[in-house]
Amino acid sequence: MSRRPYIRPVSKVSWWLSQPRYIRYMAREASCIFIGAYSGVLVVGLIRLSQGAAAWGAFLETLQSPVSIAFHLFALAFALYHTTTWFNVTPKAMPLQFGQTPVPGGAIIGAHYLGWILVSGLILFLVGV
Amino acid sequence: MSNRIVELEILRYNPETDEEPKFQTFSVPCAEDWVVLDAINYIKDELDRTLSYRWSCHMAVCGSCGMMINGEPMLSCKSFLRDLPDRIRVEPLTNFPIERDLVVVMDDFMDKLDSVKPFLIPREEKTVDEGEFLQTPAQLSKFKQYTLCINCTLCYAACPQYAHNEGFVGPAALALAHRYNLDSRDVGRSARADVVASNAGIWECSFVGACSEVCPHGVDPAAAIQQTKIASSVDYFRDMLIPGRRS
Numbered sequence: 001m002s003r004r005p006y007i008r009p010v011s012k013v014s015w016w017l018s019q020p021r022y023i024r025y026m027a028r029e030a031s032c033i034f035i036g037a038y039s040g041v042l043v044v045g046l047i048r049l050s051q052g053a054a055a056w057g058a059f060l061e062t063l064q065s066p067v068s069i070a071f072h073l074f075a076l077a078f079a080l081y082h083t084t085t086w087f088n089v090t091p092k093a094m095p096l097q098f099g100q101t102p103v104p105g106g107a108i109i110g111a112h113y114l115g116w117i118l119v120s121g122l123i124l125f126l127v128g129v
Numbered sequence: 130m131s132n133r134i135v136e137l138e139i140l141r142y143n144p145e146t147d148e149e150p151k152f153q154t155f156s157v158p159c160a161e162d163w164v165v166l167d168a169i170n171y172i173k174d175e176l177d178r179t180l181s182y183r184w185s186c187h188m189a190v191c192g193s194c195g196m197m198i199n200g201e202p203m204l205s206c207k208s209f210l211r212d213l214p215d216r217i218r219v220e221p222l223t224n225f226p227i228e229r230d231l232v233v234v235m236d237d238f239m240d241k242l243d244s245v246k247p248f249l250i251p252r253e254e255k256t257v258d259e260g261e262f263l264q265t266p267a268q269l270s271k272f273k274q275y276t277l278c279i280n281c282t283l284c285y286a287a288c289p290q291y292a293h294n295e296g297f298v299g300p301a302a303l304a305l306a307h308r309y310n311l312d313s314r315d316v317g318r319s320a321r322a323d324v325v326a327s328n329a330g331i332w333e334c335s336f337v338g339a340c341s342e343v344c345p346h347g348v349d350p351a352a353a354i355q356q357t358k359i360a361s362s363v364d365y366f367r368d369m370l371i372p373g374r375r376s
């Protein structure tokens with residue numbers, strides 16, 4: 001009897017469309033593109049700020065265009081998706097255990113949200129909001 | 130036996146006569162409490178004796194009956210027909226070559242499992258007469274979930290990294306390596322690191338998490354791999370910062 005194992009082809013391009021869980025994964029990974037783009041906008045803002053009041057004013061003006069607002073809404077949505085999906089998997093990467101009792105995943109996730117709120121509050125306080 | 134007729138579309142492949150696999154449909158009269166494996170056994174007993182597939186325990190313990198059931202990697206002995214539609218597509222586990230019908234070639238997984246040294250490496254060997262290596266319940270609870278792996282390879286069928294990178298050591302083998310690394314009686318972590326902490330090991334994983342979702346025993350290989358990434362990063366920085374640490 002001859003062996004002739006058959007290898008099924010795997011699509012390099014569309015594999016992630018075959019399962020909802022792969023689509024969720026790709027969405028999580030793609031969210032970093034918007035976060036990267038938003039960081040780019042911030043850096044441009046800093047450069048404009050260093051160029052004086054007129055440049056900074058023009059930058060603020062550009063931010064108010066419909067395209068810019070649409071981009072920022074997209075970036076916000078993806079940033080929230082990115083943050084929540086990563087926070088939700090933190091108990092897997094950083095499980096805690098006291099003796100035989102594991103710390104519930106919800107507490108580890110909650111601690112991350114708490115840290116997020118505290119750091120955001122601190123930054124808002126420092127910039128004088 | 131109830132009157133429910135289930136259509137099973139089974140991917141068949143005969144290496145002696147077929148150029149490629151093709152589906153064959155069987156109508157199976159099913160009982161209310163049947164699982165997919167029962168329907169396949171019915172086909173083997175009553176309709177087509179040439180059908181090849183693996184199974185043994187019929188109780189989700191031996192890990193040999195994994196198949197793609199409507200596109201999802203599952204144990205066929207744990208997949209109740211009452212939870213499935215009247216038309217069920219059954220294929221051999223994806224990401225493995227097909228040996229024949231529903232039987233896949235598992236050699237690659239076996240080699241990878243072997244490569245992570247999935248056994249206890251104690252500080253010093255003891256004979257049975259010298260007694261056991263003792264462990265407290267708290268120490269056991271750190272890794273107990275990973276001992277539940279039955280090597281069914283559903284996680285390999287679910288993993289897109291394994292699908293695209295043949296060399297990837299993969300979820301179950303890395304989870305088992307982690308299981309021994311966490312064991313208080315074991316000192317084999319550095320002996321496993323060459324494979325586990327390599328590019329083909331934990332760093333190939335991009336945390337899709339599909340492995341943990343499909344595991345029939347609730348083992349969490351994705352968690353094991355992320356924890357190993359953290360531990361091996363800590364090792365890396367310690368080796369760099371503490372002179373003479375790595376001999």
Ligand code: FES
Pocket residue numbers: 184185186187188189190191192193194195204205206207
């Ligand atoms: S037959 Fe043993 S796990 Fe299904």
